[in-house]
Amino acid sequence: MTITSEGQETSTAESAEPALSVRNLWKIFGPRADKVIGTPDAELSRADLKTKTGNVVGVKDVSFDVAPGEVFVVMGLSGSGKSTLVRLLTRLIEPTAGTICLNGMDVTSASEKQLRDVRRKQVSMVFQHFGLLPHRQVIDNVAYGLEVRGVPKKERREKAAEIVDLVGLTGYEKSYPDQLSGGMQQRVGLARALAGDPEMLLFDEPFSALDPLIRRDMQNEVIRLHSELGKTMVFITHDLSEALKLGDRIMILRDGAIVQIGTPDEVVARPADDYVKDFVSEVPKSHVLTLKWVMRDPRPGESLEGPALPVTTIVRQAARAAIASDHPIRVMDGDKLLGVVDEDDIMRVVVAEVES
Amino acid sequence: MTEGVAGPGLRARGFVESQKLANPDSPRPVEPGAAPPPPERKTLSRWIPALGVIVAWVVVWYLTDGKDTLSLPGVARTALHDDLTEINNDLLAGRDTNPVMLFTGALADALRSLVEMMQGIFSKPNLPRPVPEIGWLGVTACSTYVALVVANWRIALLVLASFLSFGVLGFWEQSLDLLIITGISVVIAVVVGMPLAVLVGTSARANRAITVVLDVMQTMPTFVYLLPVVLFFGIGIPSAVVATLIYALPPIVRIAGFGIREVPTTTIEATDSAGQTYWQRLLKVQIPMARKTIIVGLNQTILAALSMATLASFVDGPGLGKPVLAGLRINDVGTAFVPGALIVVMAVMLDRTTTAASERAEKVARGGGGDPRTRRILLIGGAVVTIVAVYVSRTYVDLARFPENTLGSRIADVVNDVMDWITGTFSGATGAFKDAITNGLLNPMESVLAESPWYVSGLGIAALALVFGGLRAMITTIICLAGIWYFDLWHDAMITLNMALVGTVLVMILALVFGVWMARDRRVDLGIRPLLDAGQTIPPFVYLIPVLALFGPSRFTAIVAGIVYAAPAAIKLVADGVKAVSPTTIEAGRSTGQTTWQEITKVQLPMAKGSLVLATNQGLLYVLAMVVIGGLVGAGALGYDVVYGFSRSEAWGKGLAAGITIVLLGVMLDRITRAAADKRRDDPGPRRAFFVRLPIGPPK
Numbered sequence A: 001m002t003i004t005s006e007g008q009e010t011s012t013a014e015s016a017e018p019a020l021s022v023r024n025l026w027k028i029f030g031p032r033a034d035k036v037i038g039t040p041d042a043e044l045s046r047a048d049l050k051t052k053t054g055n056v057v058g059v060k061d062v063s064f065d066v067a068p069g070e071v072f073v074v075m076g077l078s079g080s081g082k083s084t085l086v087r088l089l090t091r092l093i094e095p096t097a098g099t100i101c102l103n104g105m106d107v108t109s110a111s112e113k114q115l116r117d118v119r120r121k122q123v124s125m126v127f128q129h130f131g132l133l134p135h136r137q138v139i140d141n142v143a144y145g146l147e148v149r150g151v152p153k154k155e156r157r158e159k160a161a162e163i164v165d166l167v168g169l170t171g172y173e174k175s176y177p178d179q180l181s182g183g184m185q186q187r188v189g190l191a192r193a194l195a196g197d198p199e200m201l202l203f204d205e206p207f208s209a210l211d212p213l214i215r216r217d218m219q220n221e222v223i224r225l226h227s228e229l230g231k232t233m234v235f236i237t238h239d240l241s242e243a244l245k246l247g248d249r250i251m252i253l254r255d256g257a258i259v260q261i262g263t264p265d266e267v268v269a270r271p272a273d274d275y276v277k278d279f280v281s282e283v284p285k286s287h288v289l290t291l292k293w294v295m296r297d298p299r300p301g302e303s304l305e306g307p308a309l310p311v312t313t314i315v316r317q318a319a320r321a322a323i324a325s326d327h328p329i330r331v332m333d334g335d336k337l338l339g340v341v342d343e344d345d346i347m348r349v350v351v352a353e354v355e356s
Numbered sequence B: 001m002t003e004g005v006a007g008p009g010l011r012a013r014g015f016v017e018s019q020k021l022a023n024p025d026s027p028r029p030v031e032p033g034a035a036p037p038p039p040e041r042k043t044l045s046r047w048i049p050a051l052g053v054i055v056a057w058v059v060v061w062y063l064t065d066g067k068d069t070l071s072l073p074g075v076a077r078t079a080l081h082d083d084l085t086e087i088n089n090d091l092l093a094g095r096d097t098n099p100v101m102l103f104t105g106a107l108a109d110a111l112r113s114l115v116e117m118m119q120g121i122f123s124k125p126n127l128p129r130p131v132p133e134i135g136w137l138g139v140t141a142c143s144t145y146v147a148l149v150v151a152n153w154r155i156a157l158l159v160l161a162s163f164l165s166f167g168v169l170g171f172w173e174q175s176l177d178l179l180i181i182t183g184i185s186v187v188i189a190v191v192v193g194m195p196l197a198v199l200v201g202t203s204a205r206a207n208r209a210i211t212v213v214l215d216v217m218q219t220m221p222t223f224v225y226l227l228p229v230v231l232f233f234g235i236g237i238p239s240a241v242v243a244t245l246i247y248a249l250p251p252i253v254r255i256a257g258f259g260i261r262e263v264p265t266t267t268i269e270a271t272d273s274a275g276q277t278y279w280q281r282l283l284k285v286q287i288p289m290a291r292k293t294i295i296v297g298l299n300q301t302i303l304a305a306l307s308m309a310t311l312a313s314f315v316d317g318p319g320l321g322k323p324v325l326a327g328l329r330i331n332d333v334g335t336a337f338v339p340g341a342l343i344v345v346m347a348v349m350l351d352r353t354t355t356a357a358s359e360r361a362e363k364v365a366r367g368g369g370g371d372p373r374t375r376r377i378l379l380i381g382g383a384v385v386t387i388v389a390v391y392v393s394r395t396y397v398d399l400a401r402f403p404e405n406t407l408g409s410r411i412a413d414v415v416n417d418v419m420d421w422i423t424g425t426f427s428g429a430t431g432a433f434k435d436a437i438t439n440g441l442l443n444p445m446e447s448v449l450a451e452s453p454w455y456v457s458g459l460g461i462a463a464l465a466l467v468f469g470g471l472r473a474m475i476t477t478i479i480c481l482a483g484i485w486y487f488d489l490w491h492d493a494m495i496t497l498n499m500a501l502v503g504t505v506l507v508m509i510l511a512l513v514f515g516v517w518m519a520r521d522r523r524v525d526l527g528i529r530p531l532l533d534a535g536q537t538i539p540p541f542v543y544l545i546p547v548l549a550l551f552g553p554s555r556f557t558a559i560v561a562g563i564v565y566a567a568p569a570a571i572k573l574v575a576d577g578v579k580a581v582s583p584t585t586i587e588a589g590r591s592t593g594q595t596t597w598q599e600i601t602k603v604q605l606p607m608a609k610g611s612l613v614l615a616t617n618q619g620l621l622y623v624l625a626m627v628v629i630g631g632l633v634g635a636g637a638l639g640y641d642v643v644y645g646f647s648r649s650e651a652w653g654k655g656l657a658a659g660i661t662i663v664l665l666g667v668m669l670d671r672i673t674r675a676a677a678d679k680r681r682d683d684p685g686p687r688r689a690f691f692v693r694l695p696i697g698p699p700k
């Protein structure tokens, strides 16, 4: 997960059928929501539309694909429509327009029964405020998804116990949610989502309510679970460092509309507009950018004796090699030489960061 | 009588609204880029125009005293009243042909046979048996055993003692009859009420519609529907059950509905996202999470049923209310005292048992509940004892019919002596108090309200409604006043309104003093709160007994009973409101070096304004309800008109007109005070839960 290579990324996205495919998705809250789309009103800014018609745009004409096994992060300030978007995916909120396909199945036109099946077997969700059932023990909270499917008690408890172990809550099966700390409660939330063995997990700012240290633990937990279980994930956050840490790709929303979709290094290196630039200005670039963004063509006569590093190497990791070597580093994609990077190029990134 | 115990029903609304006040929805943050919010109207200055209106009114009254007051002598009727009586007579004449009357008649027969069957089992000779199927020993044993099963041994002892006291004091049959009426009404109320509560809790539209109906039901003093209930169901058992049912329904619908609605959206979403069905959501998430609140609602419904079943003696319903009513009618405190005390015993017993049962259920659900083996032995042993008791109570007459004794009548005599002594000794003090309030507050205000020309009073009230409640409250007020005028009882209405206002002023003084004191001192709170809780548990009918003994039959007695009845709720609301002021705010204030007095008047009371207004609202409706019962003990005005309408068939129409007038007064006072509550805090605001349309609806 962390930073996947660009090449690998595009290849999966192109070859396999996407796990999730969203096209022209709209959600407008308000009295005559469906009358807005397709009219000139739809082009108005959110504030203007609100004053003019009383409708609030939650999600505005959003399209994207998520590849199987990918971690897709949706980011934006509070109120930018992230929660609305993630709820639209399983129709916890009804879309106003657009289509959503899960593994080729059209969710938007699914019957209630099909929709329940999707929620039971294919997609699970983890929520910011946990949403646990206070009157049930941890084990029964975790088993809830199995229970609503009609799995017999003994079987679902066995399965739940396994998952409780997996998320590191062994020994707390019989506790009640209010006896656990916030971080542990969210582990229960995670376990509940995993218990049904879904193909896809949706996270709505799952760690925003937690202390920074606990948050870091939980992020690592997600990384671990992703590498062990390989599930597709859609992860909502308003925290850029979390997005950069977890995301294979990041989608940035503003007022319900997409501003940019790209890999973490793309977003940092080439922000689509000032809004995104503002977001990423505080990011230590050397920790995110890969050599792809700093390399250049070799100057005539420049030495090509230096060490070879793959193009996906992060700048910070290349720094030591660049300083140790007298020759510029060769940036390679497999056997192909893409360009070179010398000490100065790297210093420019690091210094720019210190100055900003 | 009549009366309106607006009691536990209203209390249900108080509960719901004070919970809302405790967590007001934070105002939505302003959208980025939107205009700044308009500056809010300042509200404190309302008192200045209000004072202006009152001064002008007093001046006009002084010039016009006694003109156009529309006063109608106590036994006089108008053509409108006779027309209403005519409607009643026509309906009664069509009893055997009118389909509605036939239907209610059949329902009445069914209810009557159900109650009579239960009476045959528990309380009355089940002919040809000379005694009930189960004698007193068996009934007592069964009840104690049930208490042991659902609660604990302490509650079982309480139940045992209560049942024994019913018998020892000589009111076994009436006590059991009261329990039967209460029990049947509660069961029907739950069966009808829970589905309604689910609707209230899950659909914004149903919530709005049902709340409007409940609001009207709860501002309506009971006898207003007692008249039509008697018309459709006939005097006696069926009317008692139906009236009790109507009265007991709102608390469970309101409070349980509130509990279901307050289940956090996150939890609903989280469990919906697991793919649950409508029924799974309801039964596994919403109802379990709302369980505590639902039980509060059930408890309130039981107490409401008990208090209404007591009052139903007015329409000849069986039970302990009958001897109380008989005592009140002849102003014999001793006779009313013992059955009144037993009503209190029953109320405490039912209240404690439901509370303890819910606590136990909570504990068991969380894996507590004591050693299961000891408990099993206890339960089996208890069951054996109970079965033996039931068996022997069917066999031996002495164990079936409670042995007669004279303890009850001896207590009545002692009470009469004590009362004579008290009234003899303190009549100076109580008389002085009564005169002070009567001459200092009651009479002057009554002169202005009732002795001004009707159009002046109407204008004055409408102007005050505008000042305190705004335009919409004024429009409602004008409609209500027009209705009052139409029903030809303007003068009586003003007198009753005055009693309610005076009572409420006194209630609010008590509420402010004790509420602030309780909020600022935990020990005071711990000491007083149980008394207030007990006061709220007792059926209001019972209050009349001691107050009547102290002050004799008069307007003042009704007002004092109203104060006693309303004060606990108002004090609690103020105390909780002041307590809810955030400690940070108080600390911040203290850090500026304010005095205690400044802290109370500048921080705590203004911030608790929502609770103060709610307390006023509840106070007004409670006092109004009680001063209307006062018609039974010489308070006159509308209450008397209703009582008179009940006792004379030719005055039925006047009674009905008085009942409707009382409702209009109640609605008017309710609307004004609610509108006066700070809009921003009172308005529940858009609740996100209701705008998210959950895609899985009820089964089609």
Ligand SMILES: Nc1ncnc2c1ncn2[C@@H]1O[C@H](COP(=O)(O)OP(=O)(O)O)[C@@H](O)[C@H]1O
Pocket: A029, A030, A056, A057, A058, A076, A077, A078, A079, A080, A081, A082, A083, A084, A085, B688, B691, B692
């Ligand atoms: N049920 C609703 N009714 C009306 N407006 C809503 C509703 N839910 C969300 N919104 C509005 O939609 C916008 C996006 O909200 P949300 O998706 O919760 O944002 P985020 O999760 O990014 O903070 C906000 O402006 C919010 O006010």
Ligand SMILES: [Mg+2]
Pocket: A082, A083, A084, A205
């Ligand atoms: Mg959100």
